Amino acid sequence: MAIVLGPNRYGKAETRVVRVTKDGGVHHIKDLNVGVSLSGEMEQVHLRGDNAPVLPTDTQKNTVFAFAKKYGIGEIEEFGLLLARHFVDSQPTIHHARVEIEEYSWDRIPVEEGPHLGLRHRQHSFVRNGGEVRTALVHSDGTGGAESVVSGLTDLVVLNSTGSEFHGYIEDEYTTLAPTDDRVLATAVTAQWRHRGTDSSWGRSYRDARRCLLEAFAETHSLSLQQTLYQMGRRVLNERREVCEVRMVMPNKHHFAVDLSPFGMDNDNEVFFAADRPYGLIEGSVLTDDAPDAPAAWN
Known part of the structure; x- marks a missing residue:
């Protein structure tokens, strides 16, 4: 009876990244939970413990933070595609990337402006929205390869x-x-x-x-x-x-x-x-x- 390695992947789960974009005195928040899974030429890692093909999961986490700074965070589908393509395009041993993102929304906190003036919103104070969570699931074989995007909530x-x-x-x-x-x-x-x-x-x-x-x-x-x-x-x-x-x-x-x-x-x-x-x-x-x-x- 032969024993062989089956399908496998590895990555960094639940990287929490908050990106504050400052437009003068007005701030905008993107609050994400990002999961990355990579697969490819990983046989020697499993069979011999040779880590030469491995991009460390800590590096994957750091990439999420670096991309949040370098590119900002717009729509989560775009951010997921950017990350997934990067991991495959930059590493020859990685053939497929899976990126799953949850987005938590925040609302500005209204405060009293004064008698008869109603409410205004502080430009840097937020309250977590208690509603649904937006999601995205991205698969990519790299630029020019097969890709898929699943949005949701x-x-x-x-x-x-x-x-x-x-x-x-x-x-x-x-x-x-x-x-x-x-x-x-x-x-x-x-x-x-x-x-x-x-x-x-x-x-x-x-x-x-x-x-x-x-x-x-x-x-x-x-x-x-x-x-x-x-x-x-x-x-x-x-x-x-x-x-x-x-x-x-x-x-x-x-x-x-x-x-x-x-x-x-x-x-x-x-x-x-x-x-x-x-x-x-x-x-x-x-x-x-x-x-x-x-x-x-x-x-």
Whole structure:
């Protein structure tokens, strides 16, 4: 029986970099969590402990910081492509780079300007935005080689207080869930969308995709969370032609109407118990029929 080395990669995970851009007295913040993974001619490292082909993970971390200073940080897709191409182009033993980025957003802190003057924003004071996290996943074989970009977001928490039903499902001897034609539908969306190329208008594309997700969630009269997932992905693909596939993970954040009858009260879907676990977990992808294969895009 022969024993051989299988697929492998290595890198620096979760490099936290904050870039402050100073425009006179006005400051702008980019706050990222960057993960780098590299692969290539690494057999002798694993088999003999010969580190000659290895770019140290500490160097990868330093490159993230240096590029943040040298080039600044615009859209995270652009920054990811810049890093990925650099690692492959600059090192002959590295054939593929994977860069994954999370972006945390900050808002300016409003302060009282004075009586009757309303609010103004301090130009260097920020509060962390408690909303969703923007994400990007970049794969590159170097300049001129195969590349893929997946944009996305996590923890987009949404809720419809009505306009959702659930009935007609399988019922067996263990079923206790009652059918309903009026329920709360809530979820925390993790969505990723794959681009056809690497030359999108990243900022506008992200904003429009996010808008499509929210609009479809709000406008779909839902018979199941699966149906809502499909309509959300479909809306993105219809409006953003540079996107060829949308994948989503959507936990069903159950809200159960509380039985208030022991207290002599009715509850017409007004008071709910928000259960955190266990929860239903709905996952799926929506894609165009001409979507190109992207074997590395989601890994």
